[in-house]
Amino acid sequence: MAWYHTYFEGLPQKAWKLNQDEEYTEFExxxxxxxxxxxxxxKVLDVMAGYGRHALPLADQGMELTCVDLSTEYCEELQKISEQENLPVDVICEDILAVAFGAGSFDAAYCFGNSFSFFPREDMQKFLQKISDLLIPGGQFAIHTENLAESIFPNYQIRNWMPVEGDIVYLAQNEYFPEEGYIEAEQTFISGTEKVTHIVRQHIYTLAELGFMFQSAGLKVVGAFGNLEADPFMLGDEQLYLVARKF
Incomplete structure (x- = not known):
């Protein structure tokens, strides 16, 4: 079982939600x-949908959302809110790699929230092929990641920490494994007397490598941006927003 199957529950789940900026989410x-x-x-697919911070506003604007996530807590929250507000949202609490969709089921898809780096290379290619298969011809797929090689390595930190909203403190001890291309981090969350530690693997890709993998799956990259203003991605940019179209 991959680490992310059990990560988003309890204190880490709470910390992730508290750390989100509502105004920035509106821009996204x-x-x-x-x-x-x-x-x-x-019909739009939200992969690693979390508690629906993107899906709920899009559904409110008239799109039909299918949301896939592994966190029972997030899925239950998203289901409850979508039912209360009578929004067109279908929630699937499952690993995206295990969910079966018919070909051409969606007009568009996206994977935001920095979860794109969860997959090792073999699974990543399977994931991209799945996205390509379920999109209609010309359908588009957008991803967001802060774990691109060109973002991570110019300012690589072995240790880092930050306070989270409320009384939660996050600490990480990072080690990069170049032969396999991933960072393994010991992440600790502390709140009062509560302490939770997880071992996390984030798989690091270059932009060129992602372009090749997208192309191999039938997805042509049509934009690689360093911010929401759609400026071209440059070495050292802290995040990547990438858009691809099925050909």
Whole structure:
């Protein structure tokens, strides 16, 4: 079982949600709507949907969302809110690699929230092929990651920590394994007397490598941006927003 199957529960799940900026999320929703050319009635897949911070606003704007996530807590919260607000959201609490969709099931898809680096290379290629298969011809796929090689290595830190909203403190001890291309981190969350530690693997890709893998899956990269203003991605940018189209 991969580490991310049990990571988003309890204190880490709470810390992730508290660390999100609502205004920035609104900008990301606008970015998704514009770059994916979303229209009312479009069927959209949200991969690693979490508690639906992107999916709920898009559903409120008339898109039909299918949300896949592994966290029972997040899925239950998303299901409850979508039912209360009568929004067109279908929640699937499962690993995206294990979910079966028919070919051409979606007009667009996205994977935001820095979860794109969860997959090792073999699984990543399977994941991209799955996305390609379920999109209609010309359908688009957007991803966000802060774990691109060009982002991580110019300012690589072996240790880092930060306070999270409330009384939670996050600490990480990082080690890079170059032969396999991943960072293994011992992540610790502390809140009062509560302490939770997980071993996490983030797989690090270069932009060129991602371009090749997308192309191999039938997805042509049409934009690689360093921010939501759609400026071209440059070495040292802290995050990547990438958009690809099925050909």
């Amino acid at each position: 929703v606008d970015f998704l709507r514009d770059t994916l050319d979303l229209k009312e009635g479009n």
